[in-house]
């Protein structure tokens with residue numbers, strides 16, 4: 001059952017369940033002591049805290065709801081969001097959830113968090129304490145609390161219990177409902193799904209930042225109050241690329257194959273890397289030179305040809321290898337299916353890359369540089 005508030009005795013039940021296996025008998029035992037809902041809440045907390053270590057350095061002390069955790073921005077990306085606001089200005093985080101962005105905003109200056117969910121407000125207050133930063137957190141509607149705010153951050157809910165959406169009109173609150181607040185602010189930043197339709201994105205008058213983090217593209221940001229334009233920004237370094245399409249593509253790989261960062265692909269900035277694209281892969285680049293770029297991962301090409309499992313098996317055997325990883329772009333074959341079809345068992349760990357050239361599927365055997 002979903003709790004609307006934190007259990008009153010949440011500290012006791014978390015202490016009692018720490019390190020305890022969530023077996024039916026342990027759940028029943030703690031259920032007798034604290035009540036079933038509270039015991040199951042505690043086991044869920046420990047499970048989420050474990051997973052959340054990849055997003056938060058202090059995950060083991062934080063409080064979450066499952067959707068609140070899943071929608072939360074990871075710590076490093078939240079710091080990037082906060083860095084977009086001038087120092088010292090008072091920022092309204094209109095949908096603060098369990099507080100991931102609010103913690104970073106409060107770490108940089110005055111901030112207030114707003115959320116419609118009582119349990120998220122309670123989690124956010126606790127999580128601010130865990131990080132030793134302060135901000136007020138209010139139970140309110142973003143559309144009421146945000147009216148007239150000068151500096152706004154908003155990360156609307158993109159899912160409920162039943163479904164996930166990438167359409168900003170189905171977010172809670174929706175883009176249309178938020179638009180007067182976003183346009184009325186001096187500076188407003190809205191986080192949206194990277195899967196949002198490009199036609200929708202093209203129609204929005206705002207600066208668009210396609211965010212790169214850990215070689216993936218976790219989100220797109222719309223920045224209001226700073227004109228228009230598009231860029232791809234890498235959170236780790238702050239490096240920026242301006243979208244530009246590929247000037248050239250080639251059908252066959254050269255000595256090295258490069259896999260582009262997902263945000264570079266999403267942001268239409270493959271041409272900014274300065275290498276030819278490989279066939280219709282939309283994401284693989286190739287060169288006879290070794291290239292050092294933070295936007296690509298490089299591989300040495302050991303063999304290439306048509307995707308015929310028999311031929312790839314022969315090539316892998318000749319290289320005395322086996323397929324460790326399969327990477328695919330634009331092809332219908334699944335990595336698991338492809339891996340199972342290559343019958344080679346040598347000690348050398350090879351990566352199989354499959355990509356499309358017109359109607360054909362091409363294959364390369366490569367090793368990371």
Ligand SMILES: C[S@@+](CC[C@H](N)C(=O)[O-])C[C@H]1O[C@@H](n2cnc3c(N)ncnc32)[C@H](O)[C@@H]1O
Pocket residue numbers: 068071072073094095096097098099100101102114115116117120140141142143155156157158172173
């Ligand atoms: C994507 S989560 C926010 C995550 C947050 N940025 C973080 O990193 O932890 C969206 C939040 O919006 C809240 N929400 C939905 N509609 C709202 C509204 N009209 N006013 C305020 N909050 C709302 C939800 O309760 C949810 O906590």
